[in-house]
Amino acid sequence: MDFDLTDEQRLLKDSVERMVADRYGFEQRRAYLALPGGRDPALWAQCAELGLLGLPLAEEYGGFGGGPVETMLVMEAFGRGLVLEPYLPSVILGGGLVAAAGDAAQKRAILPALAAGRMQLAFAHLERRSRYDLADITTIARADGAGFVLDGAKGVVLGGDTADTLIVSARIGGARCDADGIGLFLVAADAPGLTRRGYATQDGLRAAELTLAGTPATALGAPGGALGVMRRIVDRAMAALCAEAVGVMAAMHETTLEYLKTRKQFGRAIGEFQALQHRAVDMLVALEQARSMALFATVMAESDDPAERGRAMAAAKAQIGRSGRHIGQEAIQLHGGIGMTMEYKVGHYFKRMTMIDQCFGDADTHLAQLADAGSLFEAAEATG
Amino acid sequence: MDLNFTPEELAFRDEARHFFRTAIPEALRAKVREGRSLTKEEIVASQRILNARGWATPNWPRAWGGQDWSPVQVYLYQDEMQRAFVPPTISFNTTMVGPVIAEFGSDAQKTRFLPRAANADDFWCQGFSEPGSGSDLASLRTRAERRGDTYVVNGQKIWTTLAQYADWIFCLVRTNPTAKKQEGISFLLIDMKTPGITVRPIVTIDGGREVNEVFFDEVVVPAENLVGQENKGWDYAKFLLGNERTGIARVGMSKARIARIRALAAQEIVGDRPLIEDRRFREKLAAVEIELKALEMTQLRVVAEERNRVRGKPNPASSILKLKGSWIQQQITELLLEVAGPYAIPAQGNEDGSNEPAIGPDFAAMAAPGYFNFRKVSIYGGSNEIQRNIIAKAILGL
Numbered sequence: 001m002d003f004d005l006t007d008e009q010r011l012l013k014d015s016v017e018r019m020v021a022d023r024y025g026f027e028q029r030r031a032y033l034a035l036p037g038g039r040d041p042a043l044w045a046q047c048a049e050l051g052l053l054g055l056p057l058a059e060e061y062g063g064f065g066g067g068p069v070e071t072m073l074v075m076e077a078f079g080r081g082l083v084l085e086p087y088l089p090s091v092i093l094g095g096g097l098v099a100a101a102g103d104a105a106q107k108r109a110i111l112p113a114l115a116a117g118r119m120q121l122a123f124a125h126l127e128r129r130s131r132y133d134l135a136d137i138t139t140i141a142r143a144d145g146a147g148f149v150l151d152g153a154k155g156v157v158l159g160g161d162t163a164d165t166l167i168v169s170a171r172i173g174g175a176r177c178d179a180d181g182i183g184l185f186l187v188a189a190d191a192p193g194l195t196r197r198g199y200a201t202q203d204g205l206r207a208a209e210l211t212l213a214g215t216p217a218t219a220l221g222a223p224g225g226a227l228g229v230m231r232r233i234v235d236r237a238m239a240a241l242c243a244e245a246v247g248v249m250a251a252m253h254e255t256t257l258e259y260l261k262t263r264k265q266f267g268r269a270i271g272e273f274q275a276l277q278h279r280a281v282d283m284l285v286a287l288e289q290a291r292s293m294a295l296f297a298t299v300m301a302e303s304d305d306p307a308e309r310g311r312a313m314a315a316a317k318a319q320i321g322r323s324g325r326h327i328g329q330e331a332i333q334l335h336g337g338i339g340m341t342m343e344y345k346v347g348h349y350f351k352r353m354t355m356i357d358q359c360f361g362d363a364d365t366h367l368a369q370l371a372d373a374g375s376l377f378e379a380a381e382a383t384g
Numbered sequence: 385m386d387l388n389f390t391p392e393e394l395a396f397r398d399e400a401r402h403f404f405r406t407a408i409p410e411a412l413r414a415k416v417r418e419g420r421s422l423t424k425e426e427i428v429a430s431q432r433i434l435n436a437r438g439w440a441t442p443n444w445p446r447a448w449g450g451q452d453w454s455p456v457q458v459y460l461y462q463d464e465m466q467r468a469f470v471p472p473t474i475s476f477n478t479t480m481v482g483p484v485i486a487e488f489g490s491d492a493q494k495t496r497f498l499p500r501a502a503n504a505d506d507f508w509c510q511g512f513s514e515p516g517s518g519s520d521l522a523s524l525r526t527r528a529e530r531r532g533d534t535y536v537v538n539g540q541k542i543w544t545t546l547a548q549y550a551d552w553i554f555c556l557v558r559t560n561p562t563a564k565k566q567e568g569i570s571f572l573l574i575d576m577k578t579p580g581i582t583v584r585p586i587v588t589i590d591g592g593r594e595v596n597e598v599f600f601d602e603v604v605v606p607a608e609n610l611v612g613q614e615n616k617g618w619d620y621a622k623f624l625l626g627n628e629r630t631g632i633a634r635v636g637m638s639k640a641r642i643a644r645i646r647a648l649a650a651q652e653i654v655g656d657r658p659l660i661e662d663r664r665f666r667e668k669l670a671a672v673e674i675e676l677k678a679l680e681m682t683q684l685r686v687v688a689e690e691r692n693r694v695r696g697k698p699n700p701a702s703s704i705l706k707l708k709g710s711w712i713q714q715q716i717t718e719l720l721l722e723v724a725g726p727y728a729i730p731a732q733g734n735e736d737g738s739n740e741p742a743i744g745p746d747f748a749a750m751a752a753p754g755y756f757n758f759r760k761v762s763i764y765g766g767s768n769e770i771q772r773n774i775i776a777k778a779i780l781g782l
């Protein structure tokens with residue numbers, strides 16, 4: 001077992017952290033949020049230049065062949081900076097799905113453009129009633145000549161407001177929650193019959209509602225059995241989200257610690273009150289538990305055993321959700337009034353943390369999933 | 385011991401229930417139910433309806449429009465009002481400055497301010513906290529210097545709720561900078577239109593605009609606006625904080641919010657059945673209900689004790705109500721977040737008159753803002769850490 005980073009990984013970490021430090025100060029971020037579309041397109045270009053957009057892609061498509069550890073390093077740094085770029089939806093989800101499900105021609109057409117920052121992707125899976133169930137799909141795909149047409153509606157499509165190509169999950173058969181009969185379809189942003197309503201999310205990121213009415217689409221790979229690939233890529237995205245959350249939590253903890261040392265009431269730094277010292281310690285414990293589970297998720301993200309991988313992701317996401325809620329609430333509380341304002345950084349982290357929990361299943365949803373799925377530990381203890 | 389309400393008390397409860405649900409327009413109550421912010425006009429309109437019946441200020445002395453209700457009646461009044469989602473009265477008027485003026489103000493002040501405060505003709509705000517003085521309120525530095533028959537005020541207040549609506553602000557100001565910190569503070573009433581006052585909004589994390597900074601630059605205040613005696617303001621402030629003994633727990637509000645969550649969870653489908661049929665979710669609701677029932681009983685015990693206590697003297701048991709009450713209120717916002725699920729993610733304005741159709745279910749728009757906003761209830765009015773300090777000292781003798 002080795003927790004050390006390789007030299008390349010260390011270089012990557014340094015360069016992402018430097019970009020975040022240079023470009024994602026509190027006031028800079030505020031300025032980006034005020035731009036139309038809520039971010040600065042120059043930063044997406046910078047991500048491309050740094051090789052981040054192709055990081056997890058194979059070298060033949062202009063990528064760097066990075067794995068979950070590389071993704072973790074990027075996402076944790078992004079969490080610290082509350083980065084606004086649609087990295088998760090476009091690169092991790094979009095790129096991941098195309099690489100996993102697409103045919104050779106589709107990969108050649110999409111992945112190099114993605115890596116170069118010329119194309120942005122989004123994954124449209126959620127529907128009004130589906131909540132956290134990837135198989136709960138009512139959008140219908142009908143064969144139409146060489147392609148398909150889609151009818152239905154998708155919601156809270158992360159990064160969906162500016163994506164050039166949307167990857168839409170839809171049914172070619174089966175009933176609403178069936179595991180079979182699901183396909184993935186590429187829809188151009190300007191396809192006829194597609195309407196999208198873009199909006200800001202609670203944490204300052206962007207998403208969109210889509211309606212599809214006879215919208216032409218091409219199948220990504222062979223439609224029918226896409227659920228497995230969706231699960232795999234969403235698991236990968238959850239591991240990435242866990243890493244981002246660790247960055248967010250670490251920043252909240254650091255900020256709170258700083259504040260405890262500098263804020264004075266009753267003639268002393270409030271950090272001298274033992275009641276608050278213990279609270280800061282408990283936040284640290286929650287952070288370390290979360291960091292460990294984010295690492296666990298990273299290690300398990302590429303497991304080929306879907307059941308084992310699913311348990312690991314549920315466990316990690318549940319821990320991240322719980323730690324995040326605890327640390328977020330304490331961070332606000334220990335700041336007093338200043339924690340309640342948009343003028344101060346800690347509230348922005350708190351909001352992002354809250355939304356991470358709402359993405360791909362909150363802590364209790366994953367807790368329930370794990371409880372139903374069995375133990376995280378091997379049975380050896382019981383018998384041995 | 386008889387834990388049942390008397391027939392008279394039950395009759396009073398029914399009367400209150402009927403009144404709140406018929407006299408206060410449904411449109412106003414719906415806004416409170418949905419967690420949307422009220423306009424100044426709406427707050428004022430609602431308070432005037434209550435005041436027309438003498439129900440805006442039941443806690444005031446009889447001579448100034450109070451009701452001489454028993455503590456149980458006050459409790460039932462609050463409970464029914466909150467359960468009907470009636471917009472709360474302007475607490476700065478009705479539970480803060482009003483009782484202080486009634487107790488310590490001059491006759492001229494009573495005549496001038498009390499009827500207008502009761503009827504929301506004046507909108508008051510509370511200028512206590514300062515950037516350097518939150519929990520340690522007595523360290524406040526806003527200066528009021530006596531010059532002839534005026535005070536000249538310089539300094540800054542912060543977190544001033546709804547100062548943007550306010551006609552008047554009641555302030556704690558330092559009148560004697562050399563005395564021990566609690567002994568150099570006075571309670572001053574200041575007209576918000578006085579030259580030298582600037583209000584700067586502070587946007588909160590839910591995107592709302594409810595708090596402000598208020599700056600005082602050579603603000604001239606007639607000396608007749610001093611309440612009681614100079615340098616005795618700290619005593620009046622303690623009276624003010626001690627006055628709000630039981631309403632603080634917001635039990636009625638929490639009951640109503642839980643009922644709403646039950647109703648929404650019955651509509652929200654997960655897989656092929658309503659969320660409310662999920663046992664795990666119901667267990668979470670049940671857990672909060674248990675805490676809330678216990679809190680209600682605790683509150684009734686405190687209420688029963690009220691009869692034997694001196695008016696305005698802080699009851700440390702109210703710190704228990706505040707601690708648990710704020711925790712429950714916050715838990716409930718987390719449950720609503722859970723009902724909203726991924727549809728808590730879109731940011732949708734809480735302003736009136738938006739033409740855009742809601743994204744996802746109607747209630748979802750306010751789920752996250754409500755969760756964000758309610759972090760405040762464990763911070764303001766004496767943070768939960770300060771409440772614990774009070775309990776440790778005053779109840780446990782530690």
Ligand SMILES: Cc1cc2nc3c(=O)[nH]c(=O)nc-3n(C[C@H](O)[C@H](O)[C@H](O)COP(=O)(O)OP(=O)(O)OC[C@H]3O[C@@H](n4cnc5c(N)ncnc54)[C@H](O)[C@@H]3O)c2cc1C
Nearest residue numbers: 333334336337510512513518519543545760764765767769
């Ligand atoms: C939404 C909102 C509305 C408000 N409205 C008003 C208003 O209308 N008028 C007004 O005057 N004020 C108002 N306040 C201010 C409120 O009363 C203060 O925020 C509160 O007193 C805490 O002060 P502070 O923010 O300076 O935090 P601080 O006092 O700096 O506290 C920071 C942290 O340290 C803790 N702490 C401080 N001292 C101790 C101690 N001795 N032991 C243990 N822990 C300690 C606190 O509990 C908190 O967690 C409002 C605040 C909010 C958030």
